[in-house]
Amino acid sequence: MSRANELPPGLRDEVQRIQAIARARGLDFLDIVFEMVDASDVNALAAYGGFPVRYPSWRFGMDYERLEKGHKYGLSKIYELVINNDPAYAYLVRTNSDMEQKLVIAHVCGHADFFKHNVWFQPTERKMLDRMADHATRLREFIDRLGQDTVEIFLDRALALDNLVDPFLPLREYMQNRRGEDERSGAVERARRSLDAVMQGGERRSGTPQRERSRAELPTHDVLGFLIERCELEPWQCEIVRIVRDEAYYFLPQRMTKVMNEGWASLWHSRILTGGVLEPSEVVDFADCHSGATATAPGQLNPYKLGIELWRHAQERGLDLFRLRRIHNDASFLDELADEEFAEKSGFFVYGKNSRTGRTEVLERDWKTVKEKLLQQFSWAGMPRIELVDDDHQGRGELALEHHHDGRDLELAAAGETLKTLAQMWRKPVHLFTQEEGSPRHLTSDGKEVRLSEPAPAGAGKETA
Numbered sequence: 001m002s003r004a005n006e007l008p009p010g011l012r013d014e015v016q017r018i019q020a021i022a023r024a025r026g027l028d029f030l031d032i033v034f035e036m037v038d039a040s041d042v043n044a045l046a047a048y049g050g051f052p053v054r055y056p057s058w059r060f061g062m063d064y065e066r067l068e069k070g071h072k073y074g075l076s077k078i079y080e081l082v083i084n085n086d087p088a089y090a091y092l093v094r095t096n097s098d099m100e101q102k103l104v105i106a107h108v109c110g111h112a113d114f115f116k117h118n119v120w121f122q123p124t125e126r127k128m129l130d131r132m133a134d135h136a137t138r139l140r141e142f143i144d145r146l147g148q149d150t151v152e153i154f155l156d157r158a159l160a161l162d163n164l165v166d167p168f169l170p171l172r173e174y175m176q177n178r179r180g181e182d183e184r185s186g187a188v189e190r191a192r193r194s195l196d197a198v199m200q201g202g203e204r205r206s207g208t209p210q211r212e213r214s215r216a217e218l219p220t221h222d223v224l225g226f227l228i229e230r231c232e233l234e235p236w237q238c239e240i241v242r243i244v245r246d247e248a249y250y251f252l253p254q255r256m257t258k259v260m261n262e263g264w265a266s267l268w269h270s271r272i273l274t275g276g277v278l279e280p281s282e283v284v285d286f287a288d289c290h291s292g293a294t295a296t297a298p299g300q301l302n303p304y305k306l307g308i309e310l311w312r313h314a315q316e317r318g319l320d321l322f323r324l325r326r327i328h329n330d331a332s333f334l335d336e337l338a339d340e341e342f343a344e345k346s347g348f349f350v351y352g353k354n355s356r357t358g359r360t361e362v363l364e365r366d367w368k369t370v371k372e373k374l375l376q377q378f379s380w381a382g383m384p385r386i387e388l389v390d391d392d393h394q395g396r397g398e399l400a401l402e403h404h405h406d407g408r409d410l411e412l413a414a415a416g417e418t419l420k421t422l423a424q425m426w427r428k429p430v431h432l433f434t435q436e437e438g439s440p441r442h443l444t445s446d447g448k449e450v451r452l453s454e455p456a457p458a459g460a461g462k463e464t465a
Contacts, residue, residue, distance in 0.1 A: 006036075007034060007036060007092075010098075011092070011101055014101065014102055014105060015034055015105055017277070018102065018105045018106050018109065018272060018277060019032070019105075019109060021272055021275070021277065022106065022109040022110075022113075022268065022272055025268075025271065025272065025275075026322065027109055027110065027112075027113040027268065028113055028116065028117065029088065029109060029112035029113045029115070029116050030086050030087055030088055030112060030115075030116055030126075031086075031087035031088070032082075032087060032088045032089075032090055032108060032109070032112050033087050033088070033089050033090070034090050034091075034092055034105070034108075035089065035090070035091050035092070036091075036092050036093075036094055037091045037092070037093060037094065038093070038094050038095070039093055039094070039095055041091075042081055042091055042093050045081055045091060046063070046081055047060045047061070047063035048060050049083075049247075049251065050081050050082070050083035050089070050091075051083065051128070051129060051132040053129065053132050053133040053136055054132045054135070054136060055132075055135055055136040055139040055140075055155075057152070057155060057156070057159065058152075058156070059156070059159055079093065079096065079100060079103070079104050079107075079293075080092070080093075080104040080107055080108060082108045082111045082112065083128070083129070084115040084121060084124060084126075084128065084250075084253075084254070085126060085127065085128050085129050086126040086127060088108075088111075088112045088115065089129065090104075090105075090108040090111075090112075092104055092105075097285070098282070099278065099279075099282040099285050099286055099289070100289065102273060102277055102278065102282075103269050103273060103286065103289060103290075104269075106268060106269035106272040106273055106277070107265045107266065107268070107269040108265070109265075109268060109269075109272070110264050110265030110266070110267070110268035110269060111261060111264075111265045113264075113268075113325075114257070114260070114261050114264050114265070114325060117322075117325060117326050118253070118257060118260075118261075118325060118326060118328075119171065119326055119327055120171060120253040120256055120257055120329050121253045121257075122171070122174055123170035123171055123173065123174035123249075124170070124249075124250055124253060125246075125250055128250055131246070132247075135243045135246075135247070138239060138243065139151065139155070139240070139243070142236050142239075142240070145236075146236065151236075151240075154237055154240060155240055155244075157421050157424060157425055158224075158240050158241050158243075158244040158425075159244055160417070160418060160421045161223065161224060161227075161244075161418065161421060161422060161425070162224070162244050162245075162247075162248040163248070163383050164221075164222075164223035164224055164386060164418075164422075165221065165222055165223070165224055165225075165245065165248050165249060165252065166220070166221035166222045167252050167255075167256055167380060167381040167383075169221070169222055169225075169249070170249050170252070170253075216229040216230045218388060218389060218390065218391060219387050219388060219389045219402075220387070220388050221385070221386065221387050221388070223386070223388050223401075223422075224241060224244065224245040224248065225245060226388055226391075227241055227425060227426075228241050228242055228245065230391065231425060231426060232427065233425075252381055253329075255381045255382055255383075256329040256330060256331075256381045256382075257328075257329050257330055258303045258307075258330060259303045259306050259307040259310070259330045259333070259334070259378070260307055260310075260325070260328060260329070260330055260333050261307070262303045262304045262307045262308075263303070263304065263306065263307015263308040263309075263310055263311050264307065264311060264325060266290075266293065266294065266304050266307065266308045267307075267308050267311045267312070269290075270290060270308075273286055274286075294308060301374075301377070306346075306348075309342070309345075309346050310333065310334065310337050310338070310342070313337055313341075313342045313345075313346075314337055317337075324336075329378075330378040331375055331378040331379050334371070334374055334375060334378060335371075335375060338367075338370075338371045338374065339367070340367045342367075343367035343370050343371065344367065348370050348374070376406050376407055376408060379406060380406075384403055384408075384410055384415075385403065385404040385406070386401050386402070386403055386404075386432070387401065387402050387403075387404060388400075388401050389401065389402050393431055396428070396429075397428050398426075398428050398429045398430060398431060399422065399423075399426055399428070399429075399430040399431065400430075400431045400432075400433070401419075401430070401431065401432045401433070402432075402433050402434075403415075403432060403433065403434035403435070405434060405435045409434075409435065409436050409437065410434050410436075412434075412436065412441070412443065412452065415432060415434070415443060416443055416445065416450035416452075417450075419432050419443055419444075419445040419450060420445040420447055420448070420449075420450055422445075423445045423446055423447035424447040427447070428446075429444055429445065429446045429447075430444070430445055431443065431444050432444075433455055439454065440454055440455050441453075441454065441455070442454060442455040
């Protein structure tokens with residue numbers, strides 16, 4: 001791999017030129033370290049979340065195989081990869097053309113600006129590359145001491161539960177911590193810093209934020225946090241759950257802002273490159289590459305396309321783009337900007353399969369319905385909202401979880417596997433209460449099997465045997 005100062009001289013000059021233009025246009029980002037990699041390397045990096053120092057897992061290997069097949073058969077191609085870190089790290093693919101390298105450099109500048117200023121990224125670990133290396137070291141120590149199979153089996157269980165977290169917890173704790181600082185700083189400073197926290201973001205304070213309450217208090221969406229405090233685990237097992245939880249919370253803002261972030265980076269690479277960076281001979285290739293990245297098919301959602309169209313709509317309405325970039329996530333961004341004009345102009349409809357023909361067709365054109373469906377898709381970071389409501393269900397020390405149904409049914413087979421894994425970790429049966437096609441459902445697992453039934457009318461907490 002080549003660092004920025006080890007890139008070919010011409011490419012190094014382009015990095016410096018494009019970054020200078022980006023800053024002159026208003027972008028503000030932490031230092032970026034560019035590294036040159038082969039196409040197969042970038043697929044491996046993507047499988048590891050962008051971190052070459054991350055611990056190994058068969059799940060990452062499976063992601064790598066999927067990416068490699070997509071690249072081999074021309075179904076997908078990764079042009080760039082950038083990670084939220086201080087400094088940010090970005091990877092340039094060696095086989096990219098000169099035009100593609102310019103596009104990637106400008107695109108990365110947009111991402112790095114978003115990472116630095118969007119409020120949802122403020123609680124994230126800005127030295128995550130170092131933290132990932134520490135995590136990998138700890139896992140290797142456990143493997144040396146306990147054996148690879150033992151550690152990998154438990155790690156796989158923990159990773160299977162990494163979506164049982166609270167997307168709003170990090171920012172809530174971060175804001176509470178800043179308010180605590182402000183109360184000790186005087187009224188004037190408190191007002192200024194509270195405003196900065198929401199409107200401009202801010203540097204993460206060193207140390208761990210003071211929690212308002214223990215994660216073990218119920219109800220809670222932070223199931224991994226609950227397990228760390230309450231589950232009967234060996235110290236090494238508890239450490240693995242803590243590692244998985246830390247990494248899950250690190251990646252959450254990226255899930256919550258995928259549309260905004262990709263749209264912001266696409267908007268700025270378009271502005272920067274068409275503002276004089278491209279050679280005349282590169283304009284057609286750029287237009288082809290850009291249109292390919294923002295293309296969409298009926299029934300599919302392209303975050304690049306939706307994102308850039310929302311940003312352009314905001315600009316047409318005369319809104320402050322930098323302010324919007326600071327304070328929103330995908331759901332709130334869409335809620336503020338998507339209106340009838342945007343829906344008609346962008347051609348966003350609700351698609352579904354025709355039961356008679358089996359074809360994907362437009363089912364709904366009403367813009368309010370379209371918006372509602374999109375908001376459902378982006379709410380709760382795109383994950384089902386699962387809450388742990390009881391740790392002594394029916395007085396037997398069993399866990400009870402509730403699915404806050406938003407109109408979308410769970411995939412019960414997948415939910416059952418997650419429940420089975422949770423029961424194996426808790427070492428007692430676990431229950432999940434949800435709905436399927438409007439009817440209540442009760443899933444139970446003892447760690448070996450999963451049973452599906454209808455709950456008693458009294459509800460989750462009062463169900464009788």
